[in-house]
Amino acid sequence: MSLPPCPKCQSEFTYEDQALLVCPECAHEWDKASSQDQEEQQLAVKDAHGNDLFEGDNGTLIKDLKVKSSTSVIKIGTKVKINRIVDGDHNIDCRVDKIGPMMLKSEFIKKS
Numbered sequence: 272m273s274l275p276p277c278p279k280c281q282s283e284f285t286y287e288d289q290a291l292l293v294c295p296e297c298a299h300e301w302d303k304a305s306s307q308d309q310e311e312q313q314l315a316v317k318d319a320h321g322n323d324l325f326e327g328d329n330g331t332l333i334k335d336l337k338v339k340s341s342t343s344v345i346k347i348g349t350k351v352k353i354n355r356i357v358d359g360d361h362n363i364d365c366r367v368d369k370i371g372p373m374m375l376k377s378e379f380i381k382k383s
Contacts, residue, residue, distance in 0.1 A: 281325050314356050316363065322382045324363065328353045330380040338370070345370060351380060 274285045277294035278301065285292050291300045316324045319333050329352055336345045351365045354372075361374035 280327055314358060314362070316356050316377045318380050318382045319378055320381060324353060324356065324377055324380070324382060326353055326355050329383045330365075331383055332379055333381050334379050336375075336379060338373075343370070350383070351375065353380075 274287065274292060276283050277285055277297060277299055279299040280294060280297040282294050282296040284296060285294050287293075287303070288300075290303065292303055293300050318324050318330060324330070329350065332345060332347055332349045332351065335347050337343075338345060345367060349370075350368045351363075353363055353365045355364045356362060357364055357374075361376055363375045363377050363380065365373060365375055365380075367373050367375075
């Protein structure tokens with residue numbers, strides 16, 4: 272029987288503990304029944320090259336981006352850490368190196 276990967280860190284080393292599934296890498300625990308529901312609810316987000324993006328992934332910008340309401344520009348090649356995937360126009364909530372938390376469109380990110 273194959274167990275689903277951890278919904279938090281995508282680790283494949285999950286195990287059963289009574290009525291729960293447990294991830295040994297990030298210590299996340301979740302209900303077996305809810306794991307099937309989460310797979311259906313998880314948003315499918317792709318990067319600029321068509322690779323799937325998940326929470327916790329790292330990436331780099333493929334284009335210079337102007338920061339709204341500022342004179343700053345985020346340069347091509349800047350590293351980003353994806354914190355969560357959200358539904359909407361700017362579908363990635365991430366942390367940009369030397370800038371801080373920001374929401375970006377997935378089409379401007381390349382998975383590293």
